[in-house]
Amino acid sequence: MKPLPNPRDEVYVSGGSGHLTIIKGAPHPNATKAFVNWFLGKDGQEIFSKAMGQGTRRLDVDTQWLKEFGVIAAKDSLTPDQYPKLENQSEEKVFKVREPAAELARKLLD
Numbered sequence: 001m002k003p004l005p006n007p008r009d010e011v012y013v014s015g016g017s018g019h020l021t022i023i024k025g026a027p028h029p030n031a032t033k034a035f036v037n038w039f040l041g042k043d044g045q046e047i048f049s050k051a052m053g054q055g056t057r058r059l060d061v062d063t064q065w066l067k068e069f070g071v072i073a074a075k076d077s078l079t080p081d082q083y084p085k086l087e088n089q090s091e092e093k094v095f096k097v098r099e100p101a102a103e104l105a106r107k108l109l110d
Helices: 029-042 041-053 064-070 082-086 091-109
Strands: none
Touching: 029 041
């Protein structure tokens, strides 16, 4: 057996479960800032990446260990300019592409 080649078209990238949300009006905004700065920094991304078994987009964090599990981190196969063109989880994509597609699917399946 050998791995399938990377498709040339119709590829997308995703943040997986690595999205960060900040609650408006949180009781300790400075604590939130401190956590976010740490979390998005090199140390935080190394810890989170290993704990979740997912790659990070930070270029200074090693993700080669993922290959052992058959995973290639997006930063190891895409340039920083390619990623925004292929992502599928931004608010813009959800409202312009995914939601209309889901609505069509609901109509067809009902």
